[in-house]
Amino acid sequence: MGQPMPYPVEPMLAVAGDLPADRDRYGLEVKWDGIRALVHLDGGMRVTGRHGVEYTRRYPEISGFGIKNAIIDGEVVALDPHGRPSFIRLQHRMHLTDPDPATLRLYPVTYMPFDLLYLDGMPLFDLAYRDRRALLDELDIGAPPYFPGESDLLTATSEQGLEGVVAKRLDSPYRPGTRSPWWIKVKNLTAREVVIGGWKPGKGRRSGGIGSLVMGVFTPAGLTYVGHVGTGFTDTVLDDLYGALRPLEIRDSPFSNQVPWRNRWVRPDLVGEVAYTMWTDEQRLRHPVWRRLRPDKLPAEVTL
Numbered sequence: 119m120g121q122p123m124p125y126p127v128e129p130m131l132a133v134a135g136d137l138p139a140d141r142d143r144y145g146l147e148v149k150w151d152g153i154r155a156l157v158h159l160d161g162g163m164r165v166t167g168r169h170g171v172e173y174t175r176r177y178p179e180i181s182g183f184g185i186k187n188a189i190i191d192g193e194v195v196a197l198d199p200h201g202r203p204s205f206i207r208l209q210h211r212m213h214l215t216d217p218d219p220a221t222l223r224l225y226p227v228t229y230m231p232f233d234l235l236y237l238d239g240m241p242l243f244d245l246a247y248r249d250r251r252a253l254l255d256e257l258d259i260g261a262p263p264y265f266p267g268e269s270d271l272l273t274a275t276s277e278q279g280l281e282g283v284v285a286k287r288l289d290s291p292y293r294p295g296t297r298s299p300w301w302i303k304v305k306n307l308t309a310r311e312v313v314i315g316g317w318k319p320g321k322g323r324r325s326g327g328i329g330s331l332v333m334g335v336f337t338p339a340g341l342t343y344v345g346h347v348g349t350g351f352t353d354t355v356l357d358d359l360y361g362a363l364r365p366l367e368i369r370d371s372p373f374s375n376q377v378p379w380r381n382r383w384v385r386p387d388l389v390g391e392v393a394y395t396m397w398t399d400e401q402r403l404r405h406p407v408w409r410r411l412r413p414d415k416l417p418a419e420v421t422l
Contacts, residue, residue, distance in 0.1 A: 121240065125164070130296055133299050148284075150230050179227050188236055230262055342374055362411075
């Protein structure tokens, strides 16, 4: 007699970091820029996201795979015309609980399975990752392959414009709802200069100071907003930035285009450096991380 299927299951999460030194103990997967989804197959089909959010009607493209009794972990992605995941395209779907046929045609999604948590009455959480993947591959449901840890997958994803890789310990069990160092997400990052045009006031621990910086670059239209950056700071760096920006404060926005949220504006005199994963279709920096001020750069040199 098998064990009852758990429902819903919280996905196991990865920590951010670099490729591990003992790479032979890991498998590498492509990091898909999408939405996490677990497929529960038990006669019917139920699809859930993090915190048990119901996705079954939201993504009707996910099929039952011809399997009667399983829990599959994976990612919902929307592919661009070049076959690369596009989070911008996915945003047209991710908030629709019951998309209409026209939206389904314009912004179709694909499901990328990458783990197997339960099969035919048997929980697989305590099995090693390599063994769960072997069982998943036997199901033949289109799971993208994983690669040896020593492979150059990170470079390959960078060349193809993909977000990065996830390194997973070959002997790691699956721990629902935990963010485990057994899984490491490694992103392809590019560095560039940006002009600081203001800051969004902080909340909580950052109350009274800087929550995030408003970034821009110069275009023929003037200083053009390209996003906010709120990570990569130490408390000391935030204090130093506040001290440098406070005397530059002005009343009106220095940007030529509209900037979301209420911000404090400054004269665009300071240049900083950020790392980011990619440009979005809306000309915004995706996943920016603060690196440092660049006093050696003039704002006028920072162009699109």
